[in-house]
Amino acid sequence: MRKNPLQEETKRKLARRRRILREGISDEAMKVLQEHFETGLPVFLFADKQGIPLSGDPQMLTLMAARRDGQLHVIKWLEQERSKPADNDSTTNNN
DSSP, X not given: OOOOXXXXXXXXXXXXHHHHHHHXXXXXXXXXXXXXXXXXXXXXXXXXXXXXXXXXXXXXXXXXXXXXXXXXXXXXXXXXXXXXXXXXXXXXXXX
16 A cells, blocks of 8 residues: 555654654653643632632633643643654654
């Protein structure tokens, strides 16, 4: 069966991206990112770190939640990409 060149190119790019993320972002760096963005906390916060209830504009609290949700998704994506093996780890691609 003939291989699809577009699929092969996509696989090479995916493998390269995963290799770069795995080699370029250490476990220690991931921990720092997780701590900085407080990924262990819920997206919607009703109190600050000291337990003081948050007050203010509900729209602003919603925007804060959206920002935290976005940060969480980026961290989770990095974790996922770094944990998956790259099929073509030995392949080098200069794209």
